[in-house]
Structures are given as C-alpha cells and as structure tokens.
Amino acid sequence: MLLFVVSIATFAIFFLVPRLAGMSADDLASRYVGKAANAQVIHDTAIRLGFNDPVIVQYGRFVKGIFVGVDRNYGPGVEHCPAPCLGYSYVSQNPVLPDILNRLPITLSMALGAAVVWVIFGVATGVVSALRRGSFFDRLSMGIALAGVSLPIFFTGIVSLAIFRDQLGLVGDVADWVPFSEDPLTWANNLILPWVTLAFLYAAGYARLTRAGMLETMSEDYIRTARAKGLAERAVVLKHGLRATLTPVLTMFGLDLGLLLGGAVLTESTFSLPGIGKYAVDAISNNDLPQVMGVTLIAAAFIILANLIVDMLYAVVDPRVRLA
C-alpha cells in the first residue's frame, strides 16, 4: 500500500511538475539525449520513452513491468526483463533492478558494519555513563556524543580520510570496492572509515538513549530484586538493566537501519562507495525516473521491512507485547 503511494507520488512529481511548468514531451526527452542532439532525435526519444502517452498509461506500464515484466529492444534483439521489472534507466539504459541489487551488498556491508560498531560503542558508552553518572567519563562521552550528532558526515568523513588515510596511512584507498567474498581484509579496510564515521554519527544518539534508559531502568524495583537475590552487580546491570533498556534502542535501531539500507546518501558520496545512496543521488541529479522510482521503492521496502522486523523482535524482547 505504502509502496503504491510512494510510487504514485514519485511519478506525479516527475511528470506533472514539468507539465505544469509548460514542458512538452519533447522538452522532457531532451534531458536524455546527447548534447546538441537535433530535434528529430529528441522527438524520437520522447516516443521511445513513451512521454507522449498520458501519465496514467505510463504509470500503468510501470506497474505492469513490476507484475508481468517488460520487453525491451536493445538493438540487435529484444530481451525480456522478468517481473518484478523496474524498467531501464533513461540515461544509461541499464536495467534498474539488477543495478540496485548489485549495489545492495555495498550498502549492506556499510550499514551493517557501521551498525555493529555504533550499537556496541553507543550502548557501552551509554551504560558506563549511566552507571557513573556525573563522572568525568560521563561528561566527556556525552560531550563527544553531542559533537557526533551535530557534525555533518561530509565533514567528519573528509577529515577522517585526510587524517587516517592520507596523513597516517592507516587505511587504504576507500574507493576500491572489493566484495567480502573476494578479499575480506581489503573489504574491511575499505569500509572501516565509513563504518567509524557513520557509527560516530549514530553511536552518539544510542549512547544518549541508552544512558537515559539505563538511568531509568536501574531505579526500577526489579533491579532491587535482582540485587536482593545476591546477583553480582555486573549481571544485574547487563542481564536485568540493559535487557530492559534495549527495547527503545531496538526500535530506534530498526528505523535507522531501514533508512540506512535505503542508502546512506552522504556517507556513500563522501567515501565514493557505489552503494544505493550514491545511486539515488545520481538518479535524482540525472532526472532518471526509472532509477528514482526503483530506488525509492526499494528504500520504502526496506523501511517497511525494518519496521516489520522490529515489531517481531519487539515481541521476542518484550513478552508483554506477545499477548497483544
């Protein structure tokens, strides 16, 4: 349902706005031809891309592609893009879905790796801060956390590149994307800076959330009960305190991860990682509707999926939710 709304909105923005601005089908098509193409070429392109059809028909074609697939003439022959087919780029003419799927491992590696880092660091910092409220560590880490949430990634990203790669030479060239399956070491080396930079941004929020949650949880009655049983303090904190604190953290995590899988736009651009976010940026700057549609749908799907998983995990974590 949401996917439909999203796709219709994207479509409408793409076609109706230029139309309102007075652009003809040919004007629209002139975005997708070589520089200085003549009128005939532009006109042919408009026909090829179907811009002369009513918007509703074009949308219908898009939906049909998703359910039935699309046949495309690539020159020497016709190929079938099987359902679910998100069409072909107006600009590069590459099929959209394989391109996105192809980039998925990159965004996935980046997002999941960063998530591991930020959850561990964020939560650990939050716990320690909460247990040592008011201490030097607490104040220092909360100060850093504030910096983390407020510094833009293209700044932290470029600075960390300059320091760790160019200055200290601690990591290699981030731009050489290598899949995990090919060379795990290089893979990690390439991703460590994006992970850390991205994690810095997110860990801050998690530290603050965890700290607040821990402060609240540790004053709960059941913590007192756990202590009264003679449980060691470490177990009290981790097993009883943290467990309850993690519920809101989990919610936030699901939403963050869902958004991130739809493309960490700034991080990917900053580190030249050819992931989904970079794809989205390029698609938008090229006015490449099929790519924009594809990436929006995939991103929306990720958000929906993440929400679903969070809801399911919620039930696993909090038995009180299971009843409902």
Place this chain on the structure above:
Amino acid sequence: MSPFLDVKDLKIHFPTDDGLVKSVDGVTFSLERGKTLGIVGESGSGKSVTSLGILGLHKGRGANISGEIWLDGEELVGASQEHVRGLRGKKMAMIFQDPLSAMHPFYTVGDQIIEAYRIHNKVSKAVAKKHAIDMLGRVGIPEPGRRVDSYPHEFSGGMRQRAMIAMALSCDPELLIADEPTTALDVTVQAQILDLMRDLQREFDSALIIITHDLGVVAELSDDILVMYGGKCIEFGSADDIFYRPEHPYTWGLLGSMPRLDREPTERLLPIKGSPPSLINVPPGCAFHPRCPYAERTGDKARTEAPALAETEGGHLVRCHMAPAERRALWENEIKPVLETP
C-alpha cells in the same frame, strides 16, 4: 547467647543535593529464629530503608551507614560488599511490596526463581527448574509445571506474590524480610498470603520481619513489634506490650487509627494531626512534638532535648520524655477507654 539478628542504633543517612536525608536515624531491635518482628510506622518513616539496610543494599551507593547489624554472630555494617552479597538471597531474603514491578517483566517467573537458586547453588538449569516448580507448588500455585514458564504479567496479583515468596524462599533463607507483602492485594488474598507466610515460617524455622502500616497484619503474625517514626525507633516490645500496654503517644495514635470491623473505616478514633516530619530538617527535641497532644506536659524539653530510647520493663523500649508512670496512667485513663468504646 546473642540473638540471631541484633540491630543496634542503626543509622542510614543519604547525602542529597537538598541536604542530608536521615532516613534511618537510630533503630535498635533484636530477633530470634522462628520469631516474627513487625515493623510499623507511617509512610516515609524509614521501614524499607531499614530492611534494605539489613540486606546491605545501601552499601557502596553513597549512603552513610553506622551502627551495628549482627546476623548469626556476624557483623554486617562493616563487612565487605561482596561478602554481604554472598549472604543475600541465601542467608537472608526479601519479599517486596509490589510483585508486578519487583519482578522483571522480560523473564519468566521460572527463570527468575532459577536465577535466584543458581546464584547460591551450583546446579544445572534442569535441576534448578525442578526446584523452581517445586517451590511454586509449595507456595500454592496450581499447575506449577506449566506456570513456571509464564511471565509475571500473566499471573494474578496474588499468584505473583506467591511466586515472589517462592523466589525469596528458594534458598532456604534464615532471615526473611517481607516489605508490605500484602498491600497490593485484596482482603481475601491478603489473608491467604499471610497464612502461607506463617506456615512457611514454621516449616523453615526462619526469622521473619514483616513491614507494614497495617497494625492488623502485625497483630496476627508478630511476636515483637517495632514502631518507627521519622527514621527512629520510638517503641519496641512484644505484641502484647504494644497492643495492651503501649506507652508512646504516637503508638496510641496508630492504634487509634486502626480500622476495626465494628466501625466505619473512615472513622478515626484518635487521629494523628499534622504531617510526618521532614527527614532533612528534623525538628529539634522530640521529633513527634509538633504533633503530640502531650508535648506541653514535658515543658520545653519536648522542643529542645531529644528523648532517649529507654527500657520501661522486660525489653519494652520507649522514646519519650514523660515518666513511665505518667504514660501508663494516661493510657489506662484516657486512651484505652476511648479505643474500647463500642
């Protein structure tokens, strides 16, 4: 031979931003195995802090603790945190007031009992689970084998309290402290729980401390009674002492405000006017004097000089400037008749 539990002049003070909170400020009592002590007093009088203090749960959390706590010949105020932790749950255990909030919502009742058991007993999970089921059965939970896997929120209030008791008893503690164990329950269930506790105490021969502001509960169970006011023990004695020969004006007030079956619950015979004292700016002299109807009888002393906890006779301790004879006369002539009017 010294008593099983002997608390002497226990003080627990919390430094806070507003000042030093003297939650417990001179509590003295003793308790033998197989006996029951009732601690009564208004809300905020320091009952819970006292009991948590005995369990050593204020240790290392910034509280100033002084006095002595002797448990089975061992002094606990000066003992290390780790040592006291080892005693907690095994030698002494506690039942809390609101079992819904006192049990972890994310773990099954069984898991929580198993955890308590396994802290002090090196046994496998399976063995511990058997034990947990056994304990649940002993506290009267039907189908314990099935309920052991339920979560606290799936239990009724009474069942939860039973589970809580099962958890506290899982390691056969020699000292059991029940902090308002029945406040959250309705009357019939209250009675069941109290019966259960009495039975179990007999069975385990443990020392039991019951904390409550309900004198009725105390009357039913206790051998001895400790009355607290503003962090201090103001009267201590046998149940008979407190119910039939009370000597402190505050205790009279408590007895007077006890609901009785033959009266409207709202009717209070001897209402205690005013509000409990601040624990930070404790009134000088007798802490009770702003509310005491007999304050002027002891003249300026009530306002300037703190009365000491003194023995009247046979272990009956009272903290009041009035002479014992005067107090007894007042009780016999003025108070008892009012309380006994049908």
Place this chain on the structure above:
Amino acid sequence: MKIRSTASAVAATAALALLASACGGGGGGSKSSTGGGDAAPASQYNAAVTQVVNPSTKTGGTLRMGMPGDFDSVDPGDQYYGYAWNFSRFYTRALTMFKPVPGEEGLQLVGDLAEDLGKPSDGGKTWTYKLREGIKFEDGTPVTSKDVKYAVARSLDKDILPSGPTYFNDWLDLGGYTGPYKMKGKLDDFKAVETPDDRTVVFHLKKAYGGFDYFAMLPQTAPVPEAKDTGSKYKEHPVSTGPYMFKSHELTKRIELVKNPNWDPATDPNRKQLNDSIEVLLGQNEDDLDQRLLSGKIDVKVNSTGVAANARKKVLTDDKVKQYADSALIDRTWFTNINGDVKPFDNIHCRKAVLYAADRSAIQGAYGGPDAGGDVALSLMPPKMTGYQKIDPYGVEANPTGNVEKAKEELAACGQPNGFSTTISFRNERAAEKQTAEALQQSLGRVGIKLDLKGYPQGDYFKLYAGKPDFAKKNNLGLMVYGWGADYPEGFGFFQQIVDSRVIRPAGNTNLGVKDPKIDELIDQAAAETDATKRGAIWAQVDKQVMDSAFILPYVWAHGLFYRPPTLKNVFVSQNWGMYEFLTLSTQ
C-alpha cells in the same frame, strides 16, 4: 597505503591543513624528488602545456584513473564528451585521430585506422579512406571496411545509442536508411557508406563538407564487429582494436583495461603499450578524488575542467603543489547573448554599447581569475582553435574594464543617450554566472543601462527559459549569460550550434538568438571548403562577423587547472582535448 614520495606527503599534509582551515602555507621545506633515477622532472607550473613532462619508455604498472561521475558511455558509437573520446582511443581506433603530441601539432589530424586522411572527391561530397593492413580485433579477427560501415550505421540509431553526436545523421546521404537495428540484415541499403573492398571505405554526403576528416575522427567510425554487437549493452565490453581491451566493466563503478595481445604496434605509429593495465574508478566524490590526486594515489583525473574549487585554491596558493599543475585553454568561451528580439537591442548600437561598457576583468575574476578561470576573451573563438586569428574590435586588450566613452557614443547613436532597463538571466546553480550578472549590472550601470537579475534552474534553462525565444522575449531577457565548448577544435565544431540562425527552434536552443544572414552564409562556405587553411580563414571571418553584429558579448576564454602527480610519466596537455592526453600516460 604508503605515501609515495616526500612531495606527495607534503601535498597530503597541505591538503589536510586546507581542510582543517588551520595554518596557511606549507611549513616543510623539503626538496621534492621523485625518487627514481630518471631524468630530472620538469616540475614547473604549466610545464606540460607545451612539452612532455617526465618522458619515459619504461613499461609496467597500472595507470589509475579516477572520475567524479561516469562516462556518457564507453561504447564508441554512443559517446560525446571530450574525455570519453580521449579515453576510448585506448581500445578503439577511428579512421583518423589527433596527433598525440604537445603544442599546436596536436591539432593535426592523421590517419589512425586509415592509412591517411580522407580523399575528397565530388567537390567534398565524397570521402574515401584506405584502411591500414594487419589491424585485428582483440580476438584476432582482422578488421575490414565492413566493420567500419557497420559501426557508422549503428551509430545512426539514436533510440539505441542516444548519446553520440548526430553529424552522420545530418550529413550523410542516408536515403531513408535508419540503422541496422531497425533495418535488420539490410546493411547493403546503407548506400551512404560503401565498401568497394575490405580496405576501402567511401562516405557520400548530402552536401559538401570540407572538414569531414574531423567526422572521421569521431569514435563512431571505430570498427564494431556486427557479430559481437549487443546494441545498448555493447558498452559492457566494446571489442578492442587498440593497445588495451576491457577486462571488466562494473557499470558505473569501475573499468579495468588490460593489454590487447592482438594489437600490433607496427600498425599503430601513434600509440604505445607502456602500462600493464589501466583502471578507472567511476563515481568518485570529487573533493576526495582531488585529494587523492594531489597525494598521488590517483594518477589522473578524468574530466574536462581539472581540479575542483577546493583543490584549486590549494594548488594555486602552494608553490610546492603548483609546480605539478597546468593551467590550459579548453576550447570553451564564457559569454552573454544579447537578445535582438528585446528592444532596444534590435538596434545594433545598443548592443555595441554593451560590448564596450562591460568590465571583462571583473567577470574574469568571477570565473576564478587567469589560472583557474581563463583569459579575458577578445572575441568569441577560443584562441587555440585551428584558424584562429587575433582580432580585438572593441579594444578589450587596452581596456579590459570597459570603455565608457565609446559605450556612451553607441548609446547616443542608438537613440538611448541616458541608457535603458533590461533583464539579465543566468543559471541559478552557477555562482560564477550570478557574479557575472552582478558584474555586468555594475559596469553597464556606469552608462545608464540598468539590469534586473533573474536566475533560472540550470536543468531547464534552455528548454523553458533562455533557450525558448518566446519566453525570453516575453520576459524581456535582453541579456542571457551562457557559455559553450567545442566538440572538436575546429570552427564548425564550435560555431555551428551557437551562431547559425538556422538551428534556432521553438525551445531547447543552443543558439540563443544570433540571427545574421552573413554568418549563416560564411558557415556554409566554410563547411564546403576542403582546403583546411582556407577553411580556417573563413572561421576567422565568422569570428569577426559575430563580433561586428554584436549579438554576443564574450568575456572569458576558459582554462582548466590540471594536476599531474610527480609520479606520472609522459604527461602533456593536448591542445586538441584541452586536457591531458591519455594515450601516452604511464607510471614507470
């Protein structure tokens, strides 16, 4: 990764300092050296503009190229950008090519796949090329004239290959032929290109065109084996005839070229095979890419204008870095169109008043100054272009800030002695164009010409606003800020799209209103002229006529600022491409 040399370490440090906007100026005074025992590098600012820097014949290594975006395509039949054409010669050989040498000689066309330049006949309507012997595709199949014919044929179909230029569509005598995809198996119907034998290709044009060798230079004439053609997917692996061939092409991410074993140096006097492989990283963050270029991790940046604003500052302010940079003309002129449709610009004197009053040196500043922006333009035609002759009809050299007296005279002649008001449009996203409009507002204000500034979105500037004559007229756009770069460094490739009145259409124009029959006539003359020298002279005349009719106010001949890491060998700026010649680059 290790920092390769002291010099790049200094560069990296400096780049960092720039980012942290801390201390300015390089602190370390260590003398830079490239370590190896080669001849002393000519590490001097602008050294590669006129000569080969770090000449070397050593082989081996990987040439690492980095690009902010992606090629429009790497299919030789489907590309239009100079850097794409420059790049595709690694693996394709068109009929002719620009000689890969520094200086003016680099503007010379020579035979590549063909033995020599084309032989015109029929007054320039027919062009004949003779292929070299022994050229093979990467799989060892010999290249024949049929492969060239097929390549040109397929490039006609803009539905499948939309990005390339349309010169062949426009000039070949197609007679209804629409390409091999729409007319399958009917290559014989393509009469505009004939192959009398395996080594001869003959082109038939609709009308005479003397500069056809420039068309023959387009990668669209590079042979494509029909059997291997996969249409719009051909870019995944274009079949090589050059010294390198595709090993892998991860679309939009990465390209790796390796040596082509079937390339025979004996057939190719213009290319070498020094690198073991060539890697292109696509879609890089531009600032970061520049940083890696400055620190020597990337050997060469693939784009048309060199390093971007942040790195430019760095390069120009630190002599340690500047010695490895070149500022070079790039066949592009920044100018403003004066719209004859909008009164009072229908009067030539009012147009001339603008040409006199404009402060070109202020605008030069807006574009980044002489090194990063370019030279003050004296006329429209970029000066390194074939045929350029120096003219300065408005005395700009003497008065780069404008000539107020003359402007006032022209205004009087126009009947507007006190000036008038009009609107100037520019592209919102381009800061330099906005500053240009402001500079013009200032300098034209001196003679009473008041300007209203109006910015429009860049994406639709031509389709909906400045490039749409109706709109421009209705909205009183008397001045329209603009700029143009040549397809190739010859008059036709530069002028035709912007000053020929016959290309004007209802919207999406490249000519924003130059309407002068004399210019149109000169263009036709030049096109038909087969003698290169004479043709050049005509283009110079076009340049002069454009200035005289005063529809265009040129102000900056654009420069690019390019950086060559000290480790890069055989580097020079090609006058033809207006960027480093890729073919010769190596790293050993």
